[in-house]
Amino acid sequence: MENQQNLSPKARIWQIVAMIPEGHVSTYGKVADLAGLPGRARYVSRALKEAPEPLALPWHRVINSQGKISFPRDTLPWREQMSLLRQEGVTVNQGKIDLSKYGWQPDLMTLLMALPY
DNA sequence: AAAGTGACTTGTA
């Protein structure tokens, strides 16, 4: 892992998302913060939508600050995200995921290597 | 240039 200060904002977002471990989740806002882009949660969703397929990013591990999947309920993408999360053991109750339980807590070393200082 | 659009977030009621 290398320091990403010279990567484009979009690439930093992709890199952060790629670090989210299986069975865990993060939020658009948190990813934006970790990528050095505070206040740009919406940009994270855009970056994920535009991510090249070959990167095979775990896009489904990014949910909103309410602990909910941000696609409209019962739409195709909503079902796919729900399915992928359940496959890795993330339980969804009443459409919500317990962030205190599944929220990704990056360790210090990970942050030191990843943050754009 | 102005207004509209989102896979967002936070504050307030």
Next chain:
DNA sequence: TTACAAGCCACTT
């Protein structure tokens, strides 16, 4: 608790 308003920012019309 849920709901709505504002704030937010990068695009697109």
